[in-house]
Amino acid sequence: MISLGQGINEQNEKMLKSMGDLSIVTVYTSGGYAGPMGGGNGSSSASSDAKLDDKALESFRSMSGVSGVTPIMNFPYNVTAKAGAGGRYIYDHVQIMGIDMSQFEQMGYKMVDGGKPTTKDQVLAGEWFAYGFMDTLKNGEMRTGTRGSGYSSCTFNSATGECEPDQDEDPFFDPLTTQISLTTGTNYQGDPYVQNMYGGGGGTTVGSDQSDNVTIDLRASGIIGGDYNKGYATADGLVMDLQALKDLRAKVDPAAAKKTVTYDQVLVKAADLSSVPEVESQIKALGYETSSYEDMRKSLEEQSRAIQLILGGIGAVSLLVAAIGIANTMVMSVTERTREIGIMKALGCYVRDIRVMFLTEAGAIGFFGGLIGCMLSGLISLGINVAGRMYAGGMVGSSNGSSGDGAGGTSIWMIMWQALVGGEDVTRYSVIPWWLFLFAVLFSTLIGLLFGFGPANKAVKIPALDAIKNNE
Secondary structure (H helix, E strand, O other): OHHHHHHHHHHHHHHHHHOOOOOEEEEEOOOOOOOOOOOOEEOOOOOOOOOOOHHHHHHHHOOOOEEEEEEEEEOOOOEEEEEOHHHOEEEEOOOEEEEOHHHOOOOOOOEEEEOOOOOOOEEEEEOOHHHHOEEHHHOOEEOOOOOOOOOOEEEEEOOOOEEEEOOOOOOOOOOOOOOEEEEEOOOOOOOHHHHHHOOOOOOOOOOOOOOOOEEEEEEEEEEEOOOHHHOOHHHHOEEEEHHHHHHHHHHHOHHHHOOOOOOOEEEEEEOOHHHHHHHHHHHHHOOOEEEEOHHHHHHHHHHHHHHHHHHHHHHHHHHHHHHHHHHHHHHHHHHHOHHHHHHHHHOOOOHHHHHHHHHHHHHHHHHHHHHHHHHHHHHHHHHHHHHHHHHHHHHHHOOOOEOOOOOOOOOHHHHHHHHHHOOOOOOOOOOOOHHHHHHHHHHHHHHHHHHHHHHHHHHHOOOHHHHHHOOO
16 A cells, blocks of 8 residues: 555656756746746745846845856747758747856756857757757658657557657757857748748747847857756757847847846756745745745645555554454464463473563564565555556557557566666556565564564463363
């Protein structure tokens, strides 16, 4: 029963990890939006006078429990990226985000490849940025990949009868070695090729001052790890140094650049998960709104705790029945061995030795019962996980041709191994950690001793003469 609760805990932890860095608190002002992607659980205590400027950044950095702070500035105009000979590959409506590169490590950003920008014409490409391009010479064909989701398509192999996972396609080009050309402007609506393909479209005009379109050439110095909780651009867009993005914005719209700089959001990284509530409380006290996954994490923990209590209660009933069984067995043992007890007393055996003998028997019953129970529980747990994975594999394999996290294209031995040890992309419904096995054996032994104490005392209180006369 407890293993099912542990399985729920493991699934919740994986779900939360997939959301990104849980120690990140997104700060925004009244009328802003919650989270880098508009998600998360936001507060509503913001003051209309609160501004996200450099002064606010210093206030956040001075707070206890804070390990890093970076402002977030999103480029407000439509951007088209082109790469390859003659701009063959096009990525329309690219999101560009500016961060404080000096806080890169403190904020927990990770590099997949390459390094941080060292010049103004260098940027960081999102982890799956290259998959956003379409080939204009092949009717807008795009390359596909798992994008870190753990899901990929599969192709049915008639020879083996299995759905074999497809390999991720390589992008059209390597973003680290290919020059990227960006076209943007205050009234730029997007690339004509893309608009014609999708029947029109275009973006939103931002700013009152209009200017001609601007084209700049950039190179990616590195590929940043995708984390939607730290900004959509880390996955599918471009990440620039904050000052470089300010310069680009000034080039596109000089009038807007002259205004006082305020930031769209600020990301504050707490030192650890336990510090998140304290950090949020300090930020709210300054009149800002915050967003984090702390409320969701607490809610999942409470639900998991409630489920574990219910399952634990069911297990406790079974434990009580087992304890009564041990007590009954020991009472019968004492009754059947009354004459033997009398003979031992007549031969001069100490009372404590007789008590220890019966307690040892009771403890042994609990110990070996615990071992057998652990082995049976392990087999049942393995069966649940294997059946769950095979069922999921069959369901996913029969719909959408996706192998998902199921068993499609995987041998039964591999499925059993994954059911035992788990993994990032493996869903286990029943999880028995090593400490639970140890606890179960020790606890069952203790139960045996406790419920064997009464019969053991009964044994030592039997008068020797009466015991010898007993013919049962």
